[in-house]
Amino acid sequence: MHFALPPRKASHPLPYARKPPPPPNAQRNRRQLQILGYVTLSVLTFLLVLKYFWSSGRNVEDGPSEIEGRQDIVIVTVFNNDTMSDEYMRMIRSNRDHYASRHGYHNFYTNTAFYADLVEPSPSSWSLIPALRHALTVYPRSTFFWSLSADALITTPSLSLEEHILQPLESLMHKDVPVVPPDSVIHTFSRIKPSRTRLVISQDANNLADTSFIVRNTPPSPTSSDSWAQYFLDAWFDPLYRAYAFQKAQTHALEHLVQWHPTILAKLVLIDQRRMNSYNFASPPSRDPVTRVARSHDSMWQEGDLVVNFKGCRDDEKRNCQEELREYFSKWERDIVKLDTSPVDHAQTPRPERAVVEGKT
Structure with a gap:
């Protein structure tokens, strides 16, 4: 007889x-x-x-609160022979030669034509990036490279970059603020030390002000393989960015780079615009698209500012770059006569070198 279910096992375990x-x-x-x-x-x-x-502990306190002592600094200037007269370039060179001589810096002069094969068909303004890369090659042991537009004049030559920006950098940093004005969701780091800083730049009312910024270089040594400056410039000059045709060329490319690449953002410091890149005009107030509250931006040059920048003077037919420069250049000439009568410690001010790269004709 077959059962529908198997028979139930005994409830008593076997005596193992x-x-x-x-x-x-x-x-x-x-x-x-x-x-x-x-x-x-x-x-x-x-x-x-x-x-x-x-x-x-090292991440928070690594490095001193200041960039101390004298630094090996290179001022990089990119001329455009097609749009700038010889007289205009002479005034700019005279201004920067005097400043570099006073503080022991180096000047690196070049022009857009020298990099035309690399930049075209993109706008010639992209030339500032390979120009900086070129300067890094000529001065591999220099520590700071100041990229300053040829449409800018140093108006207070008594201020060195060390005392004006680098040494007090800790107190000048804008921390946890939108990277791109006015309301980028990406903010600057809130816990960054000067010792970790590699890029110092300011903002105008609308964009990152890339007509004046400082890149820090780490000279090669057996104990260090830091090549952040080279990496930054190569990333910024990526062919994809140049082919994308940003509305403001390298400026918008830089804004994209610092917002979406943490390797760049982690080394970025923002400071007040007038600290290193004042304009010779007032920025019009803008209105917040959400709150509709009017916002102003302090950008106009005032007596005592380090630099005056004639931004946009070549894009407006009503403006004349050379005439705008001449006004401030005349004042600068009067100021240096007074300044040069004061004693300068030449023992502490080494004679600077001057590199000039002639472009293609």
Whole structure:
């Protein structure tokens, strides 16, 4: 007879024999291995915790609060022989030669024609990037490179970059603010030290003001392989960005780069515009698209500012770059006569070098 279900097993277990207990030596060995494992795990955990706190401390306090002492600085100027007269370029060179001589800096002069094969068919304004890369090659051991537009004049030559920007950089930083004005969702880092800074730039009312910025270079050495400056310039000059045809060319490309590449953003510092890139006109107030509140931006040059920039003078037919320059150049000539009568410690001011790169005719 077949059952629909298998028969139920007996509720009484079979009388299997118990396993004999291990000998005393085996129990002792097992206990010793367990203790050894616990001790090893505790030591490793302690070392990991110690390493974590040590690394955190270094990340917060690494490096001094100031960039101390004299620095090896190069001023990079890119002329455009097609749009600038010889007289205009002479005034700019005279201004920067005097400033570099006073503070022991180097001048690197070049022009857009020299990089035409690399830049075309993109706008010639892209030339400032290979020009900076070129300057890094000519001065590989210099620590700071100041890219300053040829449409700008140094108006207070007594101010060195060290005392005006680099040494007080900790107090000048704009932390946790939108990277691109007015309301970018990407903000600058709130815990960055001058020792970790590689790019110092300002903002105007609408964009990053790339007509005046400072790039920090780490000279090659057997103990350091930091090539951040080269990486930054190569990333900025990416053919994809140049082919994309941004409305404001390299300016919009830079804004994209600093917002979406943490490697760049982590080394970026924003400071007040008038600290290094004042304009010779007032920025009109803008209105917040959400709150409709009017906002002003302090950009207009005032007495004592380091630089005056004639931004946009070549894009407006009603403006004349050379006449705007001449007004401030005449004032600068009067100022340096007074300045040069004051004693200068030439023992502390090495004679600067001057590199001139002639472009193609």
